[in-house]
Amino acid sequence: MTTAPNRRILLVDDMPTIHDDFRKILAPQSAAKSALDATRAALFGDEIVTSDEAPFELDSAYQGQEGLAKLQASLDQGRPYAMAFVDMRMPPGWDGVETIERLWQTDPRLQVVICTAYSDTPWEEVFQRLDARDRLLILKKPFDNIEVRQLAQALTAKWQMTQALALQIDSLEAAVEERTRKLTQANEALQTEISERKHLQAQLVQQGNLASIGQLAAGVAHEINNPIGFIFSNFGTLEHYLDHLFRLLAAHERAEPAASLRSLYEELQIDYLKEDVPMLMRESKDGILRVRQIVQDLKDFSRVDSAQQFQPAQLHQGIDSTLNVVANEIRYQADVVKEYGQLPPVECLASQINQVVMNLVVNAAHAMGSNRGRIVIRTGATADEAWFEVADNGSGIPPEVLPQIFDPFFTTKPVGKGTGLGLSLSYGIVQKHRGRISVDSEVGRGTTFRVTLPLRQTAEAAETPDLVAA
Ligand SMILES: Nc1ncnc2c1ncn2[C@@H]1O[C@H](COP(=O)(O)OP(=O)(O)OP(=O)(O)O)[C@@H](O)[C@H]1O
Ligand SMILES: [Mg+2]
Known part of the structure; x- marks a missing residue:
């Protein structure tokens, strides 16, 4: 230069x-x-x-x-x-x-x-x-003349060199700036790539999770369903037979049996037995009905009976069965209050929406402190969307943490308690449905998650049900 x-x-x-x-x-x-x-x-x-x-x-x-x-x-x-x-x-x-x-x-x-x-x-x-x-x-x-001349010579040359140096530094700085800009761009691209990969990885885990939960539920439901079926039908017959036997016993008592038989009546506590057997039968029947309900819930939850296709589904039914499946997880932490509105059928992958409900409800239960809390589940719909909310009065989410909660593997829970995938998977599922998930939280007051889903899917979404949008 x-x-x-x-x-x-x-x-x-x-x-x-x-x-x-x-x-x-x-x-x-x-x-x-x-x-x-x-x-x-x-x-x-x-x-x-x-x-x-x-x-x-x-x-x-x-x-x-x-x-x-x-x-x-x-x-x-x-x-x-x-x-x-x-x-x-x-x-x-x-x-x-x-x-x-x-x-x-x-x-x-x-x-x-x-x-x-x-x-x-x-x-x-x-x-x-x-x-x-x-x-x-x-x-x-x-x-001295020569002093003046030399000073002029040297200083004008020095000015020249300083100027050239400044120009060089300028162009060097410009080059460094350009390099830095390119590096920053490359870095941003890399970050995007990393976070896309994380999402992809999370989605793969999610697909695997859902598949194995579905399979497990399907297996358990199938295995239990058959024996429960015949126990339940035998139970009806048994009730009928017992009724016969009790009627015979009553007739026998009325016929004034011999003294030896009467002492046997007492020894066998037949009077007590007559009261206790119907009670035992009633309790057992309750138990069997409950097992039948659990099996039904498991089937509903995993929707093993339906293929992975967008189908109109009753969200309330899905939410109810999901609540039953996770009942144990929340029983000791919170009361669940349902405030259901009017919901038309929603075209969705029901088992995956259940998965979202499950993640939100379990998170809400985990957010409770030592005091028993409250989880309110609200639903509602507009002309073309349905929504549900899971609101808790738990710890709340600090504002500095809030931007990260949907990131894969982000968790504030101790090792073994949380993997940090629940919300990221839920986000992926809601995206796949062309829906939205939002959160409103205040430390000390609680958190509300709201999921909004279109009532109907576009042809494009329905054709690619296995592709989770990042
Ligand atoms: N209702 C809530 N109240 C308070 N904090 C919450 C709530 N829901 C989520 N969070 C915060 O967001 C984090 C991420 O939640 P996410 O469900 O993705 O993972 P996790 O619950 O920690 O683990 P995982 O769901 O995989 O078992 C949680 O660790 C927690 O800090
Ligand atoms: Mg979670």
Whole structure:
């Protein structure tokens, strides 16, 4: 990188004779000399070059103020001075130090030589006021011509080099900035990629989880369903037979049996047995009905009987069966209150929506402290959307944690208690349904999650049920 050499010099001195001296030393190609050169060139065909070096361009100012004005004008024209010679004493105006201060305020690049026969201001003070000593030289009067010339040579060259260096630094900084920008971009792309992969990984785990829960539920439901079926039907017959036996017993008692039989009645506590057997039968029947309900819930929850296809489903039924499945998990933490609205069938993957309900309800139960809490499940619908809310009065989520809760593997629970996948999976499932999931939480008051689902899926969504959108 090169710039045109700058040989422009400003001389600030109140003595006109000094200006003459400087002009002789620094700009020997005076008007007369130039005319002579021109004549010589005309006569002998010489080139008008008297020196190998480019000539200095000397401007004169006789007071500090005038010097400053010239400096400003030079900058305005885009032709800055490389250096200035400044006299120390210049009555009645600014002295040299003040002049230099002002010049530097306007152009800090200016190289300066302070010229003095004696100093009114002690040097210590001068240097305190002019701390940029790397641009300041001292020339003591009376000076030698060669000193002046060398100073001008060296300082204009120094200005040039400093300028070139600054340009180089500028371009280097621009290159570094460009590099940094590219690196930042690459880093952002990498972050996006990482978080996409995390989501993908979570979704794979989710698919695996759902599949295995579904299979397990399907197996258990099938295995239990058959024996429960015949126990239940045998139970009806058994009740019937027992009724017969009790009627026979009653007839027998009425026929006044022999004393030996009567003592056997007492020994076998037949009177107590007559009261207890119907009770035992009733309790057992309750138990069997409950087992049957659990099996039904498991089947509903996993929807093993339906293929993985978007189908109209009753959300309330799904929520109820999910609540039964997780009843044990919440029984000791909270009461569940249902505030169901009117819901039309929702076209969805019912088992996956159940999974969402389960994650939200279990999270709500986990958020309860030592006091028993309350989980309210609300539902409702608009013309084309259905929604459900799971609201708890648990710990709440701190604002700094809130942005992360849907991230895969983000958990605040101890190792073994949470994997941090529940919400990220739920988010994926809701996305797949073209729905929304939102959260409203306040520390100390509780948390409400709301899931909104379209009542009907578009053809595109329904065709790709296994693709979970990240
Ligand atoms: N209802 C809630 N109240 C308070 N904090 C919650 C609630 N729901 C979620 N959180 C916070 O969000 C975090 C992430 O929840 P998420 O369900 O994704 O994972 P997890 O419950 O920790 O583990 P996992 O569900 O995989 O067993 C939780 O660890 C918890 O800090
Ligand atoms: Mg969870």
